[in-house]
Amino acid sequence: MAEGERTRSTDADPRTMYSPLSCVINRAPLTCSPDLSVRAVLGRINENKVGSMVIADPETHKPIGIFTLRDLLQRVALPEYDLDRRIDEVMTRELVALPPQASAYQAALAMARSGLRHLLVVDGEQLIGVVSQNDLFNLQRIGVREITADIRAATDIPALARTARDIRQLAERMLRQGTGAETLTQLISTLNDLLTMRILEIISPRFELPAVPMCWLALGSEGRFEQTLSTDQDNGIIFEPAAEADADAVRGQLLPFAQAVNQALDACGFPLCRGEVMAGNPLWCLSLAEWKSKFIDWIVSPTPDALLNTTIFFDFRPVYGDESLAERLREWLMRVAPTNAMFLVHSAGNALTCRPPLGKIRDFVLDDDKEFPRTIDLKMYGSRPFVDAARVFSLIYGVHHTNTAERLRQVGEHIGLVGDNLAAVLNAFYFIHMLRLRRQIDPTNPPGGANRVDPYSLNEMDRRMLKEAFKQARKLQMNLALRYNL
Numbered sequence: 001m002a003e004g005e006r007t008r009s010t011d012a013d014p015r016t017m018y019s020p021l022s023c024v025i026n027r028a029p030l031t032c033s034p035d036l037s038v039r040a041v042l043g044r045i046n047e048n049k050v051g052s053m054v055i056a057d058p059e060t061h062k063p064i065g066i067f068t069l070r071d072l073l074q075r076v077a078l079p080e081y082d083l084d085r086r087i088d089e090v091m092t093r094e095l096v097a098l099p100p101q102a103s104a105y106q107a108a109l110a111m112a113r114s115g116l117r118h119l120l121v122v123d124g125e126q127l128i129g130v131v132s133q134n135d136l137f138n139l140q141r142i143g144v145r146e147i148t149a150d151i152r153a154a155t156d157i158p159a160l161a162r163t164a165r166d167i168r169q170l171a172e173r174m175l176r177q178g179t180g181a182e183t184l185t186q187l188i189s190t191l192n193d194l195l196t197m198r199i200l201e202i203i204s205p206r207f208e209l210p211a212v213p214m215c216w217l218a219l220g221s222e223g224r225f226e227q228t229l230s231t232d233q234d235n236g237i238i239f240e241p242a243a244e245a246d247a248d249a250v251r252g253q254l255l256p257f258a259q260a261v262n263q264a265l266d267a268c269g270f271p272l273c274r275g276e277v278m279a280g281n282p283l284w285c286l287s288l289a290e291w292k293s294k295f296i297d298w299i300v301s302p303t304p305d306a307l308l309n310t311t312i313f314f315d316f317r318p319v320y321g322d323e324s325l326a327e328r329l330r331e332w333l334m335r336v337a338p339t340n341a342m343f344l345v346h347s348a349g350n351a352l353t354c355r356p357p358l359g360k361i362r363d364f365v366l367d368d369d370k371e372f373p374r375t376i377d378l379k380m381y382g383s384r385p386f387v388d389a390a391r392v393f394s395l396i397y398g399v400h401h402t403n404t405a406e407r408l409r410q411v412g413e414h415i416g417l418v419g420d421n422l423a424a425v426l427n428a429f430y431f432i433h434m435l436r437l438r439r440q441i442d443p444t445n446p447p448g449g450a451n452r453v454d455p456y457s458l459n460e461m462d463r464r465m466l467k468e469a470f471k472q473a474r475k476l477q478m479n480l481a482l483r484y485n486l
Contacts, residue, residue: 021107021121022100024136025129029120031056034064034088038076041067041087052118052130055091063120063127065091070117097122108136144170144187151194156202157264160195164268167191168229172441181430181437182405189225192270193218197320199264207257210250214239215321216261219277223315224387225403226433229440230450233262233270234277234312236284238291238325247287254285277312291329299337302346310347314391315402334398344396348484351388352477356470357381363467364455372452378439379451382432385473386425389480404429415479428472431465 031054032041041053055065067087075081075090096110097120107119111133121128147170150163171188179187200216220234221227237258241250259280266272279285286294294313298306314333318326337343357365357376366374376382390407393399399410405426412422440450455463480486 019104020101021098021104021131022128024104024107024131025100025121026135027129029054029127029130031061031063031127032087033058034086034091036087037084038081038087038090039083042072042083045069051132051134053087054120054127054130055088056127060125061127062125063095063097063122064088065093066095066118066120066130067091068118092116095120099123100128104131104136107131108133111136144191147191148194151191151198154198154202157199157267160198160202160264161268164195164270167195168269171229175437175441181434184437185226185228185433188229189222189227192222192227193319195268196265199261199268200320203257203260203264206260208253209257210239210241210253212239212241212250213322213325214254215323215325216279216319217316217326218319219316220312221315223317223402226383226387228433228436228450231270232273233265234273235262235265235279235319236277236286236313236316237279238286238288238329240288240322240325244287244289247290250287251282251285255280255282258285288325288329292332295333296336299340299343302343304350307346307350311350311388311391314395317402330400334395334400337395338398344392345484345486347392347395348480349486351385351392352481352486354381354384354388355477356385356473358467358470358474363463364470366454367452369452372446372449375449375452375454377452378432378436382469382473383429383436385477386429386432389476392480415483417476417479425472425476428469431469435462435466 027050030044030048030050030052032044034055034057045051045053052066052068054063055067056062057064065088067090071090071092076083081090094114094116096114096116096118098107098110100121100123102121111117111119117133119131121131147163147166150166151160154160154163167188170191171184174184174187196216196218215238217223217236217238218234219236221231222234237254239250239254241247258278262272262278262280272278277284294309298310298313302310316326316329357367359365364376366376369375369377386408387404390404390411393411393415394401394407397411397414399407401407401410408417408422408425408429412418417425435453436451439445439453455466458466
C-alpha cells in the first residue's frame with residue numbers, strides 16, 4: 001500500500017484531526033543505513049510502494065535523515081546526480097518528530113512551520129512510523145475517492161443506492177468532525193451530481209431518446225449547491241427540437257426516460273417531490289422556447305403562485321447533457337428579469353414574507369404548529385430569508401450564480417455589504433445551515449422535524465449565535481425593503 005493510501009472504509013472511520021498519530025500511521029517505517037546507494041534506495045521505495053525512506057544510524061538505529069520523492073526530484077533527477085552515490089549525501093537532514101500521542105492537528109502545524117511534508121513519529125528513541133501531508137489530508141477526505149470510484153463503476157441502480165448511503169455516512173462523519181457547512185454542502189451536492197449523472201448514463205440506453213440537444217436541470221436547493229441530508233428531488237429537462245412544432249413529440253419521447261430517472265433517484269434516497277417538480281412531469285420537461293414562455297408568464301404576472309415558482313425555478317443549473325441550453329436560458333433571464341420593475345418589487349415583497357422569528361420581549365417567536373409546538377422552522381424562517389433576498393439582488397444586478405453565498409459576494413459592493421459585514425451575513429447563513437444539518441443527523445429528532453428546533457433546548461452559545469444569525473437575516477431584509485420602500 002502506497003504511503004498515504006488506505007483500504008476502503010466508508011462505513012465508519014472515527015479518526016479525525018484530533019486523533020493521536022499512533023492511529024494515523026498506516027504501516028511500519030521503511031529504513032536503511034546511510035551508506036546505501038541512491039539506486040538501491042529507489043529500488044526499495046518502488047518495491048514497497050511508499051513515498052519515503054528513513055535513514056537510520058547503523059549502531060543506534062536513531063533516524064538521522066529522510067529521503068522523499070521531492071528529494072529525488074530536487075537533489076537527484078534535476079542535478080543528474082550519480083545514482084551510485086551514498087543516500088546520506090542527498091537525504092533531508094532536518095527532521096520533524098512528534099510522539100505517538102500527539103494529535104494529527106499538531107502534526108499539521110509542525111509540518112506547516114517547518115515547510116516539510118513528512119513527520120517522524122518516535123516513542124523515546126524508537127521510530128514508530130512516518131506521517132505525510134497526504135495522510136493528514138485523507139483524514140478530511142477519507143471516503144471521497146472511494147465513493148467517486150464506486151459511482152463511476154456502478155452498473156445498476158441498487159449499486160448506486162448503496163453508494164448514496166455511503167455519501168450520507170461520509171457527510172455525517174465529516175459533520176461530526178467539524179467540517180464547515182459551506183464545504184460540506186458543496187461536497188454533498190458534488191457527489192449527488194455525480195450520482196445523478198451516473199443514473200442518467202445507466203438509464204438512457206434503455207430508451208430511444210430523440211436526437212435533439214437536451215440537458216438535465218437541478219432546481220431549488222440542489223440548483224443552489226445547498227442540499228442538506230434531508231431533501232427531496234427538484235429537477236427538470238430543457239431541450240431544443242429542430243422545429244418548435246416538434247416539441248410535443250420530443251417531450252413524449254423524453255417523459256418515460258425522465259420518469260425512470262425520477263424513480264431511480266427515489267430508490268437512491270431522494271424522495272419524489274410532493275409538488276411534482278420533476279423532469280418526469282410534462283410541466284417541467286420543456287423546450288428552450290417553452291421555458292422562456294414560462295418565465296415570461298411569471299415575470300409579467302407575478303401572482304403568489306408565480307412568485308413561489310420563481311423561488312424554485314430561478315435557481316436552475318445544468319447537471320448533465322448540453323449545458324449550453326441552460327447557459328442560454330440563464331443569459332436570457334438575466335437580460336429580461338431586471339427590466340421589469342414591477343416583478344422585482346413583487347419579488348422583493350415575497351422575500352420579506354418570512355421574517356426572522358425574533359421577539360420584542362423574548363428572544364424568539366415560536367411556532368404554534370400542532371405537530372411541533374414551541375419550535376422554529378430553520379428552513380422557512382432561518383435559511384429562506386437569506387436565500388430569497390440573495391436571489392432578488394442577483395436578479396437586480398444580473399448575477400449568474402445560483403449559490404446564495406456567491407450571490408451575496410457578487411452583489412456585496414452594490415448593496416453596501418463588504419468586509420466584516422459581508423462575513424457576518426455569510427457566517428449567519430451557514431450557522432443556521434449547520435444547525436439544520438445537526439438536527440438531521442440527531443436520532444432523537446422526530447420524523448418530519450428535520451429542520452425544526454426548540455431554541456431554548458440549545459446550549460447558551462448556540463442560542464446566542466442563532467439570535468445573532470436572525471438579526472443578520474433581518475438586516476439583509478431591511479436592505480431590500482429600503483430599496484423598494486416596502
